[in-house]
Amino acid sequence: MTGVSRELLQRPLAVLAVQTTGLHPGKDQIWELALLLVEQGQVVARHHWLLDPGFTLPATVARLSAVVPAELDGQPRFAALASELAARLQGRVVVGHNLRFALAFLRRAFALTALRPSFSQLCSEQLARRLLPELPRHDLDALCEALGIFRFMRHRALADAESTWQVLQQLQERVDDADVRQQLRRAALPVHLQAADVQAVPERPGVYYFDGADALLYVGKSINLRRRVQSHFQNDHLSRRSLQMAQQVRAIRYRATAGELGALLLESAEVKRLQPLYNRQLRRQRGGFTWALRDEGSGISPQLLAPEQLVGAEPHAGLFRSRRQALDWLRQEAREQQLCLRLLGLEAGAGACFAAQLGQCRGACCGREPRAEHDARLLAGCNRLRLVAWPWPGAVALVEHDARHDFRQWHVLDQWRHIATLDDLAELPAVMQRPRPAFSLDAYQILLGHLRRYPATEVVAL
Incomplete structure (x- = not known):
């Protein structure tokens, strides 16, 4: 990287800066926007x-920017200047410091119009990180200080655009x-990544890891790792969470799998093991709960258990992620089938329950209905949610083969529990000696869904 770029300042540029009401592109709005138009290295407008x-400018934003919220009263909305702005951006190189942030808000604002200006992108922060790696920070304030550029005002769009142009x-x-x-060419990448970081990710199934400066940010899976990784950075303007995560990514790692099933199982296990900051749906270990339908002599009494507490093939209903979800389902079933909350163990007392007095229970609690009829309705509702029985007499391995990369894996399973994924069957004896893992709702649903979609999956009895 030596010499002077003649091409950069010969291009028509639009130096852009925005001020927003917050960090969420889907909820917050632009309240100030500045644009410097540059031709042949000179600002022409x-x-x-x-x-x-x-809406009212947040007090913290008003204080930081030294703006009186009343100054915005009567100002135009973005739609009123959208056509003019699109015309000024069209065909130029749009330059901004932390440009992804500004463009995230612009894309959302333009999405509400029929306008789609086409322009190239150049992030001055991204460029500075490449040219000045010795600096500890590359935000606009730090760069201006390092380069001897006077900042006459902060947190205002026009001043930021002027400082960006000088940088x-x-x-x-x-x-x-x-x-x-x-x-x-690499304008779509976050400021901390190079094009080579994404190119190193293969186009094959697997799991990818986004590392931040001092924490694991995210674990994801795909049947095409590179395409999925790129999509994160192309669509990060869709939500605050996506934008924040992309801004923090420092490195990308991956683990290849033989197919979609391996990627799903590995992602589920890795999220639970590593607890990445931005994974929400899979972070908690979810063993789940089920209703065991035990006959206590006088009738069926539902008991809430973990699936591994079931005795043999005893009747049971459902697989719920939480105790509350399980209780809510049983209460709803009671309302729909006119079951007795007292006999279900959801209400204390003796004699006729309160629902029976209101006509919402058919009266099995007070002799108006035979208990057998009450229990028959309970079983009919529960049968719809019964766990699928394990279809093999013992442990098996589901075989997955990536023919393109000549890569085969064996997913070792027993009673819907994922014991291990092996690249080499020679490891099987040691794996079979391990204690069986706890039942996982996520693994159960992944495996059941795969077998239903691919009934011809190769299965090896162990």
């Missing part, structure tokens, strides 16, 4: 807009044309 965000002028003296073209 400066544009600045105050906008009505549609870019100094950076262009340190970068050659080839590097500028490379930066333009």
